Amino acid sequence: IQTNCTDMMLKYINYGYELAEEQKSSVNIGIFKRYDAIYNIMTGDNITAENLINECLDLFSHTARSSNQYVLHTAACYDDIGEIKKIRGELTEALSYYEKAINLCEQKNIWISISLFYTHAGEIAYWTDKYDLAKKYFEKALDVYNRIKYNAEQPVAEAYMSLILTKEANYKQALKYLLKADKNASILKIPKELGTVLRVKCELRYNMENNPEL
Secondary structure, eight states: OTTOOHHHHHHHHHHHHHHHHHHTOHHHHHHHHHHHHHHHHHTTOHHHHHHHHHHHHHHHTTSOTTSHHHHHHHHHHHHHHHHHHHHTTOHHHHHHHHHHHHHHHHHHTOOTTHHHHHHHHHHHHHHTTOHHHHHHHHHHHHHHHTTSSOOTTHHHHHHHHHHHHHHTTOHHHHHHHHHHHHHHHHHHOOHHHHHHHHHHHHHHHHHHHHOTTO
8 A cells, every 4th residue: 555556455455355254354344445445546536435435434333332443443434535535625624534533533542543644634734724733733743653663654744844844934943854754755665755755845945945044
């Protein structure tokens, strides 16, 4: 998934479906439906993806609602719907779904993947010029990232923090975050991370031409 190998994804998704059906595990079927939805997002079929995610949510709703497993899978589905809304340009709705994922995890004190949800919410807040809100979410994401060795999209949060701190004229801290983002993006070479860091570098380079202090 992280390296965008969609052919390999589809192969293992189909294997997963077969095993889950043999085991008659509704939770596992739901998990692979979600992976199938992610595959469809990556290949451009957002309608199929959204339908699959709604099927996942229905399956998970029949499991124990108090279990951490239910909460995490449900939060991930909300995050995926947020991604679909973002692709469609429905940014207010996207932020709403990311915040649903965050709130669900915070209520149940579940921190696995919440850094990812904070980062996604921060991105949308930044794109909609809600810089204070964006900074709040990126700070929360980075607080979680700092407790673990590494997590997906850490460089994205760091790159956006560099942009926000630049807007605040805190150039030393902005550079610190940009260097960290560049270093961490090179670890797994995930396309989104590399692309985000490159875009931020380009934006900062453009700003430097119009701001001698920067």
